[in-house]
Amino acid sequence: MEYEPVIGLEVHCELKTKTKLFCGCPTTFGNEANTQVCPICLGLPGTLPVMNAKAVEFAVKIGHALNCAISKYSKMDRKNYYYPDLPKAYQISQYDKPLNYAGYLEVPLKEGMKRIGITRAHLEEDAGKLVHAGGKAGRLDSSDYSLADYNRGGIPLVEIVSEPDIRSADEAYAYLTELKNILLYIDVSDCNMEEGSLRCDANVSVRPKGTEKFGTKAEIKNMNSFRFAKQAIEYEIKRQVALLEKGERVVQESRLWDVTENKTKPMRSKEEAHDYRYFPEPDLVPIVLSEDYVKKLKGQLPELPGAKRARFASKYGLTPYDAGVLTSEQELAQWFEEGAKHTKNPKGLANWIMGDMAAKMKEQEKELKDLKFDQKKLCELVDLIDAGTINSKQAKEVFAEMFDAGVSPAEVVKSRDMAQVSDPKAIEGAVDKVLAENPSVVADYKGGKQGVIGFLVGKVMQASQGKANPKLVNEILKKKLDS
Amino acid sequence: MALSEKDVQYVVKLARLEVTDQEVAKYTQQLANILEYVEQLNKLDTSNVEPLTHPLDVKNVFRADELRPCLTQAEVLSNAPEPQSGHFKVPKIM
Numbered sequence: 001m002e003y004e005p006v007i008g009l010e011v012h013c014e015l016k017t018k019t020k021l022f023c024g025c026p027t028t029f030g031n032e033a034n035t036q037v038c039p040i041c042l043g044l045p046g047t048l049p050v051m052n053a054k055a056v057e058f059a060v061k062i063g064h065a066l067n068c069a070i071s072k073y074s075k076m077d078r079k080n081y082y083y084p085d086l087p088k089a090y091q092i093s094q095y096d097k098p099l100n101y102a103g104y105l106e107v108p109l110k111e112g113m114k115r116i117g118i119t120r121a122h123l124e125e126d127a128g129k130l131v132h133a134g135g136k137a138g139r140l141d142s143s144d145y146s147l148a149d150y151n152r153g154g155i156p157l158v159e160i161v162s163e164p165d166i167r168s169a170d171e172a173y174a175y176l177t178e179l180k181n182i183l184l185y186i187d188v189s190d191c192n193m194e195e196g197s198l199r200c201d202a203n204v205s206v207r208p209k210g211t212e213k214f215g216t217k218a219e220i221k222n223m224n225s226f227r228f229a230k231q232a233i234e235y236e237i238k239r240q241v242a243l244l245e246k247g248e249r250v251v252q253e254s255r256l257w258d259v260t261e262n263k264t265k266p267m268r269s270k271e272e273a274h275d276y277r278y279f280p281e282p283d284l285v286p287i288v289l290s291e292d293y294v295k296k297l298k299g300q301l302p303e304l305p306g307a308k309r310a311r312f313a314s315k316y317g318l319t320p321y322d323a324g325v326l327t328s329e330q331e332l333a334q335w336f337e338e339g340a341k342h343t344k345n346p347k348g349l350a351n352w353i354m355g356d357m358a359a360k361m362k363e364q365e366k367e368l369k370d371l372k373f374d375q376k377k378l379c380e381l382v383d384l385i386d387a388g389t390i391n392s393k394q395a396k397e398v399f400a401e402m403f404d405a406g407v408s409p410a411e412v413v414k415s416r417d418m419a420q421v422s423d424p425k426a427i428e429g430a431v432d433k434v435l436a437e438n439p440s441v442v443a444d445y446k447g448g449k450q451g452v453i454g455f456l457v458g459k460v461m462q463a464s465q466g467k468a469n470p471k472l473v474n475e476i477l478k479k480k481l482d483s
Numbered sequence: 484m485a486l487s488e489k490d491v492q493y494v495v496k497l498a499r500l501e502v503t504d505q506e507v508a509k510y511t512q513q514l515a516n517i518l519e520y521v522e523q524l525n526k527l528d529t530s531n532v533e534p535l536t537h538p539l540d541v542k543n544v545f546r547a548d549e550l551r552p553c554l555t556q557a558e559v560l561s562n563a564p565e566p567q568s569g570h571f572k573v574p575k576i577m
Contacts, residue, residue, distance in 0.1 A: 017548050024551025033569040034559045038551070042559065054548035075536045082499055084573040097536075131570070147570035150559075275497060280536040288542040 002209040003244065005237045006217075007166035007202055008119075011179060013158050013189045014126060014197035015058045020154035021125045022049030022092065022284075027156075029195045033149035041154035043088030048283050051076075055156035056099070056287060057297060058188040059123045062158050063100030064298045065186050066118045073288055074099045076123075076281040081274075084148050085127040093159075095278040098122035099287070105162075105182075106306050107174045108324055113306075116175055117163030128153035152196075158188075164203065164214065169233040176200060176226045181305045185330050193225055200229050204236045206244065215240070216250040220264055223257050232257035236264050308333055316346040325354050331368050339375030348382040349375075356399050372406030381409040388422050388469050389413060422469040424476065427460070430468065431476050434459045445481050453477060486515040 020027060023040035040047045063070045077095035103118035129152050134144025160179065166172050180198060183189045191198045205217035220236055223229040235257075240250050255264040303311070305327050312323035312333070327333045336353055340346040357378070361367070381402065385395050390413055398412045413419055421427060434456055435442055444452050453474070460473045491511045495502045502510070560566040 019548050019550055024546075024549060025553050026550055032556065034571070035556050035569075036553055037559055038553050042554075050544060050546045052548050053545035056545065080497075084571070084576065130573075130576075132576075143575065145575055146573050147567060148573055149570055277497065282537070285537055285539065285541045285544050 001245070003206040003237075003241045004209040005167055005169075005233075006164045006205050006207060006214055007168075007172055007233060008164040009162045009166065009172060009175060010201045010203070011160045011162075011176070012126075012199040013062070013160065013183055013191070015055055015156040015158060016187075016189050016197075017052055017054045017058065017156055019052060021052050021055050021123070021156040022154060025154065029192075029197070031151060033147075033151060036151040037153070041087070042150060049092065051284060051287070052156060055123060056289075058156070059099050059121070059158050060289070060294060060297050061186050061188055061301060062121050062160070062183070063103065064301055065182050065304055066100065066103040066105055066121055066160065068100035068103030068118060068121055070289065070294050071097055071099055071101070071287075072291075072294075073097065073286060075286045076284045077278045078281050079124075079276045079278055081276055083127075084146060085130050085153070087128065087148075087150055087153060091125060091127060092281055092284070093124035094122035105175065105178060107171070107178045108306075108309070108320070109171060109174055114165075114171065116165045116171075119161040119163050121158050121160045124157050124159060126152050126155040126157045164205075169230045169237065172202065172233050173226055173230040176229060178305065180226075181328060185302055185304055187302075196224070199224065200226075202229060202233055202236075204233055204240070205250065206237060206240045215244075216252050218250065218252065218264070219254045221254055221256055221267070228257055228259060231262065232264055235262065239264065302330075312336075316340055316350065318347060318350055322347075322350050322354065326350060335368050335375065339379055342376050343379035343382050345382050345386055348386065349379060352378055352382060352399070356396065357403070360400075360403050372404070373402050377402055377406075377408050384409055384413060388420060388471075390418055390420050391466075391470060394418050394420070394466070418467065420469045421464055421467050422472060424472060427464075427468055427472050427476055430460050430463045431473065431480060434463060435477075435480060442481065453481070456481075486511055486518060 014027070017027060019025060020041055023038050025036045025038050025041055028036065040049055060070055062068075074094065074097045076092050078090040079093045079095070080090045082089050098120040100121040101119065103121065104115050105118060106113050106115055128148055128150040131147040131149070132143035133147055162175065166175060180191050183191050183198075189197055193199075200223050202220045202223065203217045204220060205215035207213060207215040218236060218240070220232050223232050236255070243250055251266075254267045256267050257263075258265050308327045309320070309323045312318050312326055313320055316323075318326070326336045332353075336346075336350060339349050339353075343349050361371075381395060381398055384390050384398070385392060390398060394413075398409045398418070401407055401412050402409055438456065438459065441452050441455060445456075456477055457470065457473050460477065461468055461470060488507050488511045491507050491514065495507070556569055560569070560571065563571045565572040
């Protein structure tokens, strides 16, 4: 039987506010344990949380960027559970009145764009960090005790929940990539996965293809890179299909992705079923957003990746793929667009950026800001090729010199006397000489072996030290041989 | 809605309380009385009433995203029974 995977993703995104959600402690990553905490984020008795206005602003921007409806009336709720990463024994989150809901994200796939629904994107506080110690180090199930650091506790998060619209691990990967790109574009999170500022859980189930009813799902946690998320989802789909084929059932449970073994494993579940006993947070008052405020934030959004992609494709004549590559990072998109002003051939510019330039940058681990040349110089190179001054082989040499030394391509061409000879008279002279020196080849050609013209072109190119315009050489040779 | 001892035991467990069987019986009765009393509200037609989420008529209390001093690590850990290398040491979780 053929099975169809049904996947929904939950992404937690740390907002890049200076301070925490409800207190003035810094959100800096990597400082010494428990040095960025105060009575509020420690949940000491008698303290009161106060909402960070910037966090609300960032959250609403995320809502806009994900095409969500923005709640005019929203509130915070307590999610109650006992776990040592929560000093208050509850997390302040949002339950039935999330800030943003009913949105969607357009994700570029090989087959074209796919719209994936966003159920909600709500505001909540992050939990602290636990280090499981003793026993087998780092492993929760065999540790003797844990060490709690609350520096991260209280950092603002937006949890973005997708609809179960995703149908493959590749789609999940594309969704995550696009989502991260958007969050970076709107500048609300640094999306650094190593530092945990972007985290992802996946709900995965499978069902016989063509049926409507969802299968039993498993929740996969601990996927701290998009690559792992893709692998974990692929593994989980296979695991569930194999169970069903054997006539067994999928158990609803949380599973962890084990990086060393490349498989998902059941998490030892907490004793009781999840019952968070949500209730409205009495310490915080409702958030009531005015039409003006919501509109103003919408106006502050930059052009988003999807729109930029479409514009690049139509304005600069790029393929959807090329437009996707160039808009995958905001800085790169800007760099290209600034450059496109200086050439009549933006497509040529794009090819150099994605080809030799990207390759060299990767090889030398350089970023755009490290480049020794600017867009104008790269455009100069593109124009030199288009004008027929140099051929593509020479262009590669010129590019390398420009990349390494920052020199202008025109100067390189001049100093190395590279300019392609496009003067028909000069080429005619060389052609005549080659024809005179190779009478037998000429005879072969006239006898019907037209393929030998390649040999003659090569000879002329050689005679001109590679500088003759190969297209002209070809034309002139043909003309002379056929006359 | 009749409250059972099983319901009370469930809540006791969620709240990490230690309660004897005798107490469970007593609390079941007491909690049932409270619920019964509050249940009277169900007689009212509230279909056109917006749920109240906060007793005060206050909204949008925000603060600017500005740093405030933190506690020192020593202060933070001063009530911890067993601090270890700057952390709170907590018992085995599972």
